[in-house]
Amino acid sequence: MIAFEGVSVDFAGSRVLHDVHFRVGAxxxxxxxxxxxxxxxxxLRLVNRLVAPSSGTVRVRGKDVAEEDPAxxxxxxxxxxxxxxxxxxxxxxxxxxxxxxxxxxxxxxxxxxxxxxxxxxxxxxxxxxxxxxxxxxxxxxxxxxxxxxxxxxxxxxxxxxxxxxxxxxxxxxxxxxxxxxxxxxxxxxxxxxxxxxxxxxxxxxxxxxxxxxxxxxxxxxxxxxxxxxxxxxxxxxxxxxxxRRLGLLPVRSAMDAEPPPPDAPAIDEAATLLEALSRMVEARSGVLAVRSGAGAPVGSVTLRAVVERHP
Amino acid sequence: MAAPERPAPGAEAVLRFGAAALALFGLYGLPWLSIAPNRLVLGAPLGAADALGFAAHALALLAAVAAWRGIPDRVASVLLTLGIPAALGATGFAAARLLEGRPPAVRVMLGGGFWLALGAACLLLALRRARGAPGWRSWWPAATLALACAALWRWGALDALSLVAEYRARADRVDAALLRHLVLSAAALGLAASFAVPLGWWAFRSARAEAAIGGALNGVQVVPALALFGLLIPLLSALLGAAPWLRAAGLEAIGAAPALLTVSAYAALPLWRSVVSGLGAADPAAVAAARAMGMRDRRIATEIRVPLGLPVFAAGLRVAAVQCIGLATLGGLVGAGGLGAIVFEGMAQFAADLILVGALPIVALALGADALLRGLEARAGTRGA
The missing domain is CATH 3.40.50.300 (P-loop containing nucleotide triphosphate hydrolases)
Incomplete structure (x- = not known):
């Protein structure tokens, strides 16, 4: 959708951008x-021509912006x-x-x-x-x-x-x-x-x-x-x-299929591993029961799995 | 609607009591009227107490009451609004009595005490008005005063005053001069705008142009107006000599042409300055957003810069209009006519009242234009900002 092809920008003699190659998909x-x-x-401002590149090409929707009417x-x-x-x-x-x-x-x-x-x-x-x-x-x-x-x-x-x-x-x-x-x-x-x-x-x-x-x-x-x-x-x-990495991963990615001990605190399967870790610390428990959104048991997740087994 | 500027409480009290003191000094310390055997000589002074009798003391009491803090603004405004025409009427009546049984050449002139007291009373009224509520109360004193003075004039209550006699003797000429003065001022303002606005746009776009134009227009202000009038006459004569067809187009070396050129040269600076700063008055973020949304320069100017600059433009227009009305007076010296011609006629004859017949309408015009454009300015300021 947006592509920067070898774009450099100079302002008043100093180089603000160096040979940037970068694409943003639709x-x-x-x-x-x-x-x-x-x-x-x-x-950002190269995209709508508020700034003009000193060299290189900015393409928006496949077309070189330098050839389009800025307004x-x-x-x-x-x-x-x-x-x-x-x-x-x-x-x-x-x-x-x-x-x-x-x-x-x-x-x-x-x-x-x-x-x-x-x-x-x-x-x-x-x-x-x-x-x-x-x-x-x-x-x-x-x-x-x-x-x-x-x-x-x-x-x-x-x-x-x-x-x-x-x-x-x-x-x-x-x-x-x-x-x-x-x-x-x-x-x-x-x-x-x-x-x-x-x-x-x-x-x-x-x-x-x-x-x-x-x-x-x-x-x-x-x-x-x-x-x-x-x-x-x-x-x-x-x-x-x-x-932060844990914050991006779902609980499922470190989940075991085996059932949790009966007294384990529960966590929703849509939660992140970071939330699971937080829950463990809060409940002083090394294992959590994973439930589906409807509340049905899905499996369990352990502290060891969160720390070691995440992808 | 912006509230009228009001002085700080301490300064306001000083001004109020100062005004009352000046009014009392005018009533008791300076001549109120003077009687002269004819219009060209200085007369014998007459104090207010002698001229007006008991009414003088009543006016003094009124001034003191109007300045007293315990009196509400509204009551003081009413007292002053009625008191000023009453003083005028009493003075006219006194003048008529003084003239009884004397030869027709005898003149009764208004003295320094009268003018001082009148000015002080107007100042007091303005101070009280500035503190009053906005809306109709802010303009009714001016309207009532104007109406009362018109009534006194209509009934001939002021006819015995030398000032009125001077006017009556050449009423048609003064009326024509007033109209011509207005036309001259408006034409000069229009002429100034015709080049100050494009120059302002140019200066806004280019810092170098701004420095050059600013230098030139400021340079004009440094030249005394009289010198510029004088300088233009030989310049225009030379120009007409070189290009006689200009004469056919209506250009003359004396008369309206040099007056218009000079007055517009002076009025151009405030106009130009307000165009430059008004165009730059818009919030830079709004202008940046307009550009980023795909407005072209012309649209950014008409949709963003001009509407947001209106209060600044209106302020510049007001200053320039008042300047035009004042400077057009000098047109009387180069044969352009207008009220200036009456003023200079009075000066040539040493007839103080004739000078006033020319000068008072100029003051009134300037004040009127100022008030009118101030209203416009306030309206421009209510939108946006």
Whole structure:
């Protein structure tokens, strides 16, 4: 869906991106992680031509973006940023309807679409459509920004630290919203974040950037499988490299078919190994009974299996 | 709607008592009227107590009460709004009595005390008004004052004053000059806008252009206005000599052309400055978002930058309009007509009241334009922001 082919970018004499080769498949939710100044936002902005490559080619839907009209290209790609940038003199509904209006949609169609999007970002009940951005809370503004980015139903969504400016609780809610929207719509999402926890939780694929180079890419599990280089380990593992890996694996992956002892505490089979470990510590038990969603016994999982047998 | 700016409580009390003191000084310390054998000589001064009798003390009491803190703003406003026309009427009446049985050339002129007290009373009214509630209460004193003065004028209550006599003697000319002054000011403002707005757009797009244009427009401000008027006449003559067809197109070396060019050159700076800063007033994140969503530069300008810059544009327009009305006065010197011509006629004759006949409408026009555009500015500010 999106491909960077040997892309380099220079700003005022210094090289921001070095010969980047990288692909994002259709329907992926790809997180770009890396320290500040590593070039993640620049990589994102190449996609809708807000930045032009000094050399190399950026392809979107198979076509070189340099050959497309920038305004048309941008209207076909959703874009949400940390500062949101809602238009202060326009209502929430007008803000959301911006790109459809640029595309020349009928008024009735825009109004219907705005309703739909307010429902999608769960603001339909708040009666916000006629309000101005100054009247919104930070979390509401971010949701409106997300709705505005999705307005013309773009197949690609670019997000630059979209939840950076909200409190942790609103942030968790917005993350869940994004995961739900991604699952429901199957859009290709490119997400810049400096929070590795957010990246591991949301992304189907990750790219780690350092000093303008993509130093590692792959699924979360691939990146958390030893051995990786120290920088990647430090960046996405933090101090809990092993625990984060457990957090990505289901209980089933370390489960035994044999029945648990009768007094073993239970855990749902949909839980992660990290949750299983947490449950064991909490219950002071080295073995758990695994139950299906309906409550039927499925098998058991032991501390030893969690630690040694996970894939 | 933005609340009117109001002075700090301490400063406000000082201003209020200062205004009352000035009004009292005008009533008791300076001549209220003067009587002269004809319009060109200085008259014999007459204090307010002698001219108005008991009414002078009533006006003094009114000024003191209107400044007193214990009196509510609304009551003080009503007192002042009725008191100012009452003082005017009493003064006109006193002037008429002074003229009784004297030769027709005798003039009764308004003295320094009258003007000082009038100014102080208007200041007091403005202070009280600034503290009052918004809405209709904020404009009714001005409307009532205007209506009361019009009534006094209509009934001839002020006819004995030399100022009114000067006006009556050349009413048609003054009225025409007022209209011409307005047209000149508006044309100069339009001319200034016609080049300040494109130059503002250019400067907004290019920092180098901004430095160059800013330097040039600031340079104009440094030249004294009179010198620029003077300079333009030979320049225009030379231009007309070189290109006589311009004369056929209506350009003259004296008259409206140099006046319009000069006034617009001065008014261009505030207009241009407000265009440049108004275009840059939009939140950079909103502009970045607009670009990222696929708006082209022109659309970003018309949909984001211009609406968000409106309050800044309106402020610049107000400053420029007031400047145009004031500077158009100098047009009287180069044959452009307008109220300036009346002022300079008065100066040439040493007839103070004739100067005022020209100057007072200029002040009124400037204040009126300022109030009108301030309202526009406040409206522009209510959207967005």
């Amino acid at each position: 329907g992926a939710l790809c997180a770009l992680v890396g320290p500040s100044g590593s070039g993640k936002s620049t990589l 048309r290209l941008r209207r076909s790609i959703g874009y949400a940023i940390q500062s949101v940038g809602l238009f202060p003199h326009r209502t929430v509904a007008q803000n959301i309807g911006t790109v459809p209006r640029l595309l020349g949609w009928e008024k009735a169609r825009i109004a219907a679409r705005v309703e739909e999007l307010l429902a999608l970002v769960r603001l339909e009940a708040a009666g916000l459509a006629g309000r101005y951005p100054a009247e919104l809370s930070g979390g509401q503004a971010q949701r409106v920004g997300l709705a505005r980015a999705l307005a013309a139903d773009p197949d690609i969504l670019l997000m630059d630290e979209p939840f950076g400016a909200v409190d942790p609780i609103a942030r968790r809610g917005l993350r869940a919203e994004l995961r739900r929207i991604h699952a429901a719509t199957g859009k290709t999402v490119l997400l810049v974040t400096h929070d590795p926890g957010e990246a591991l939780e949301l992304a189907t694929a990750l790219a780690v950037l350092r000093d303008g180079r993509v130093v590692a890419s792959g699924s979360a599990l691939e990146l958390l499988a030893a051995p990786v280089d120290g920088f990647v380990r430090e960046l996405i593992g933090g101090g809990d490299f092993g625990l």
